[in-house]
Amino acid sequence: MNARRSAIILLSGGLDSATVLAIAKEQGFECHALSFSYGQRHQSELSAAKAVAKKHGVVSHVVTSLDLTAWGGSALTSDIEVPKEGKSDGIPVTYVPARNIIFLSHALGFAEAIGSRDIFIGVNAVDYSGYPDCRSEFINAFEETANLATKAGVEGDGFTIHAPLIERSKIEIITRGLELGVDYSMTQSCYDPDETGTPCGACDACRLRDAAFDQIKCRGS
């Protein structure tokens, strides 16, 4: 049991953050979920986040509205098309400028206000291959900055940023989640679902997810 009981969980509604919520619960934290309505084209992930938060018995679930469409710069927040031809070299156009530092900063404010010192985020090794803000260098630097930015950090009782999936593959993540009772049918990974929330099956997020489930099924058969 952890002495510092409450934690903020960044919950997108995708499979990674659902797994992270289950991990934080297992570690004994009372979990407060934080989701963002930021103008993403996959708004239906927020319905998934609500269902996942409810299933795992969070203490509270805050959905904060942020307008990241004001400056665009990403396929997820503008008219730029979501690629559906498989992974390309370099950082994909689905990268949203500064998204994780924005999300973590809001989580930090929430944490400090309620006296929590632990923040969980579902960045992982697969995302690492594309997004700069999914790497451990970034997470470590953010933690250090958070402890200089805040009253709680300066007065000694600092923050810990937990990224328990950072070195895990999608298959390892799903396997761990299944052990912890995550119901992945509730989660939503697609970057470009239709109006009913049905995944496109072709974007990078769908491909990674589907490939991992296929492999798990093959192993199980």
Added chain:
Amino acid sequence: MNARRSAIILLSGGLDSATVLAIAKEQGFECHALSFSYGQRHQSELSAAKAVAKKHGVVSHVVTSLDLTAWGGSALTSDIEVPKEGKSDGIPVTYVPARNIIFLSHALGFAEAIGSRDIFIGVNAVDYSGYPDCRSEFINAFEETANLATKAGVEGDGFTIHAPLIERSKIEIITRGLELGVDYSMTQSCYDPDETGTPCGACDACRLRDAAFDQIKCRGS
């Protein structure tokens, strides 16, 4: 003239950020102002920000809505009373959890999206005495984290966080601003103005501002 021409200026509508905008303009930057409607009780500062942005000829002025009242934790975003008895020891209750890291993170997203690599913020030595996120340790750590968090940072053409007032007193700031043509009658510093935007004259922000103007007047007479 600076080779990297455009910059994001965090513009609250107070005297510090108005001065910073004038400094950035003088340095040759094309300025994009960014303000936040975050549930602050001194919403009238946004009207001041608009007037200041217009006077100094910004290229664009984005006002982003963020809800920092969801978790409160500050006299500026909740029912906690704004102190009017002069400065007390320690970090004041007007401290908003993680505010500057949140604001800088949004500025970073804006900067990256429009191809700017320079962000200006009006933190200063007077605030330093109270707020952890007005210290150079924090600003330097944020800059480092920003360059790990972003595509532009990782790909080499990194960001600079400019805090030109950080070592300046309020008197030095105002003196510099007057040289650069800042009209301080447009600015709004009060934490707790009435509905018409009239300053209370008693909160820490009013006291610091009024004392500085009084001293400048005395010197001038």
